[in-house]
Amino acid sequence: MKNFRTEIIANMPVSDRWRLxxxxxxxxxxVPEPGQFFTFLPEGGSSPALLRRPLAFAGFGKDSGSGxxxxxxxxxxxxxxxxxxxxxxxxxxxxxxxxLGNTFPLPQAGEFALAAGGGIGIGPVLFYLSKLLKLxxxxxxxxxxxxxxxxxDSIPDLRGGSTAGTTRDHAAGDxxxxxxxxxxxxxxxxxxxxxxxxxxxxxxxxxxxxxAEGSLRALQSRPALYCACGPMPMLAEVARRSAAEQRRAYxxxxxxxxxxxxxxxxxxxxxxxxxxxxxxxxxxxFEANVLDLSSGRGA
Amino acid sequence: MNQPETSVFGGIGxxxxxxxxxxxxxxxxPLELGVSIAGLTMRNPVxxxxxxxxxxxxxxxxxxxxRIGALYTKAVTLEPRAGNPAPRLAETPMGLINSIGLANPGxxxxxTDKLPYLRTLSCAVIVNVAGSSEEEYVRVVGGIEEAACGxxxxxxxxxxxxxxxxxxxxxxxxxxxxxxxxxRLTARLRKLTRRPLIVKLSPNVTxxxxxxxxxxxxxxxxxxxxxxxxxxxxxxxxxxxxxxxxSGGLSGPAIRPVGVAAxxxxxxxxxxxxxxxxxxxxxxxALEYLLAGAACVQVGTAxxxxxxxxxEIIEGIAGWMRRKGVRSVDEIRGLxxx
Numbered sequence: 355m356k357n358f359r360t361e362i363i364a365n366m367p368v369s370d371r372w373r374l375x376x377x378x379x380x381x382x383x384x385v386p387e388p389g390q391f392f393t394f395l396p397e398g399g400s401s402p403a404l405l406r407r408p409l410a411f412a413g414f415g416k417d418s419g420s421g422x423x424x425x426x427x428x429x430x431x432x433x434x435x436x437x438x439x440x441x442x443x444x445x446x447x448x449x450x451x452x453x454l455g456n457t458f459p460l461p462q463a464g465e466f467a468l469a470a471g472g473g474i475g476i477g478p479v480l481f482y483l484s485k486l487l488k489l490x491x492x493x494x495x496x497x498x499x500x501x502x503x504x505x506x507d508s509i510p511d512l513r514g515g516s517t518a519g520t521t522r523d524h525a526a527g528d529x530x531x532x533x534x535x536x537x538x539x540x541x542x543x544x545x546x547x548x549x550x551x552x553x554x555x556x557x558x559x560x561x562x563x564x565x566a567e568g569s570l571r572a573l574q575s576r577p578a579l580y581c582a583c584g585p586m587p588m589l590a591e592v593a594r595r596s597a598a599e600q601r602r603a604y605x606x607x608x609x610x611x612x613x614x615x616x617x618x619x620x621x622x623x624x625x626x627x628x629x630x631x632x633x634x635x636x637x638x639x640f641e642a643n644v645l646d647l648s649s650g651r652g653a
Numbered sequence: 654m655n656q657p658e659t660s661v662f663g664g665i666g667x668x669x670x671x672x673x674x675x676x677x678x679x680x681x682x683p684l685e686l687g688v689s690i691a692g693l694t695m696r697n698p699v700x701x702x703x704x705x706x707x708x709x710x711x712x713x714x715x716x717x718x719x720r721i722g723a724l725y726t727k728a729v730t731l732e733p734r735a736g737n738p739a740p741r742l743a744e745t746p747m748g749l750i751n752s753i754g755l756a757n758p759g760x761x762x763x764x765t766d767k768l769p770y771l772r773t774l775s776c777a778v779i780v781n782v783a784g785s786s787e788e789e790y791v792r793v794v795g796g797i798e799e800a801a802c803g804x805x806x807x808x809x810x811x812x813x814x815x816x817x818x819x820x821x822x823x824x825x826x827x828x829x830x831x832x833x834x835x836x837r838l839t840a841r842l843r844k845l846t847r848r849p850l851i852v853k854l855s856p857n858v859t860x861x862x863x864x865x866x867x868x869x870x871x872x873x874x875x876x877x878x879x880x881x882x883x884x885x886x887x888x889x890x891x892x893x894x895x896x897x898x899x900s901g902g903l904s905g906p907a908i909r910p911v912g913v914a915a916x917x918x919x920x921x922x923x924x925x926x927x928x929x930x931x932x933x934x935x936x937x938x939a940l941e942y943l944l945a946g947a948a949c950v951q952v953g954t955a956x957x958x959x960x961x962x963x964x965e966i967i968e969g970i971a972g973w974m975r976r977k978g979v980r981s982v983d984e985i986r987g988l989x990x991x
Contacts, residue, residue, distance in 0.1 A: 355714045405744055610742040612957040617707030619756040620742040629735050
């Protein structure tokens with residue numbers, strides 16, 4: 355964990371309200387893993403935001419040519435902090451605290467991975483998938499992944515490497531952005547679903563997983579592991595479903611946060627047994643059965 | 654007023670704290686950054702406020718803890734407390750409402766798991782104490798005093814008595830708004846320890862000077878001004894309060910003028926030192942408090958944005974002193990021109 359300034363490589367629109375942020379990763383810091391997050395500091399007189407904002411990593415990569423390491427995050431413009439962030443361009447710098455929090459577990463030998471992302475929660479799920487792909491695991495034979503969106507219009511365009519003119523790489527003629535390429539490959543290895551059925555599968559990401567799972571021989575009689583990030587009702591459904599199916603399940607949560615390092619106890623979520631867990635330091639990834647997802651008073 | 658008889662408290666279980674000095678190229682004489690609160694030496698006047706810095710270890714990777722003046726721990730209660738329901742935080746314009754509810758591992762775990770690490774630091778370690786009853790405060794301070802007498806474990810350098818937390822149903826602010834209770838509680842704790850007793854005051858009262866004088870009469874060595882202001886924010890879409898417990902404590906730059914005014918008033922109403930806290934994010938903010946009458950300051954909410962803020966503030970204060978030709982921090986509170 356370190357507090358440092360980083361240079362923005364790209365900060366580009368991928369849908370109406372979503373942006374893909376890419377920034378340089380320092381050499382002297384351990385690489386971020388799927389599930390982990392960072393906080394950034396909104397700065398400057400025009401920013402009315404006070405606290406740092408947490409964002410999940412969506413990818414990491416090292417360009418084979420330049421040797422430069424970069425990290426990615428997908429974010430939604432929601433309030434003053436993310437609005438401020440969306441105004442920054444390549445070459446500008448950002449104050450980061452990273453990497454923070456724990457990680458999604460990898461499937462054990464013989465275990466099948468079921469990954470589900472909902473809304474802006476697809477970022478850490480895509481990072482997880484890119485890690486599985488990097489390890490040589492394959493769609494349908496080792497994992498299934500589904501990403502859920504409200505409508506077809508809200509599906510992001512993650513062909514970031516080909517969005518000419520918006521990144522410094524293209525100006526510099528660098529055509530091999532490793533991090534963005536791995537993000538796009540992970541996206542391509544996912545089933546897409548929309549709530550309104552306006553594109554792809556009609557239903558939620560979990561519905562899409564269920565449908566795909568039914569026709570998959572590779573999964574029969576194998577233990578499976580859920581990894582999910584998305585809105586609270588989705589995570590509650592993962593907990594319910596995994597318990598019924600007697601499968602392991604890990605969910606990544608979101609909560610308002612102040613310190614990000616476990617000191618202030620501001621970002622807690624209710625856990626079973628009347629206790630609380632800190633999203634920042636105990637999570638953000640939790641075994642689904644640890645959390646009390648019934649209250650609906652989470653993020 | 655019952656002042657402690659021993660003059661140096663920093664030496665219990667470790668090396669004595671050395672006040673910080675900084676070179677002054679203009680005059681050649683070193684700047685005296687150290688301050689002394691009822692015999693407790695702080696190497697510089699910038700501490701980290703209770704509840705914002707955990708028990709130190711959480712920030713150890715990010716901040717050189719030995720460079721800060723004092724570490725005021727997260728509150729310690731007799732039993733472990735899970736704290737209040739979520740959400741506990743809401744950001745407001747230049748402010749933060751929190752309702753943590755004194756979540757902490759309790760006295761025994763504090764002594765076993767937190768105190769040994771704190772004793773390895775060379776900043777002053779001030780244990781913030783809270784409770785639901787007077788008896789609870791007595792047992793927490795008594796327990797830490799007892800631990801200090803145990804086999805080399807060391808104790809606190811001082812206690813900050815939290816009679817001002819707005820986020821609990823019993824005790825907390827309910828104590829701190831009644832001068833008779835503040836005086837009686839302080840007097841009971843005074844009998845248990847010779848280490849400095851600092852009473853942290855609530856701004857949610859009609860006259861803070863009245864409560865300040867009660868704490869002084871009870872034997873307090875110093876006062877911290879101010880704890881958070883009661884605040885509330887509503888989400889107009891969900892129609893719900895943004896804090897699960899409806900209202901919470903407002904901190905951050907939004908409350909700084911309230912804190913500066915409280916320090917100005919209290920420091921003129923009592924003869925014990927006042928520690929200023931509330932919305933300090935820069936050296937200039939800290940200097941406002943010091944000029945208004947504070948002997949030293951605490952940084953709280955600003956740590957969440959910039960963990961190294963205390964170090965920058967110490968350096969900024971030293972720079973200001975050089976520029977103004979001020980030789981010691983103690984001189985600053987006499988410089989306000991009215």
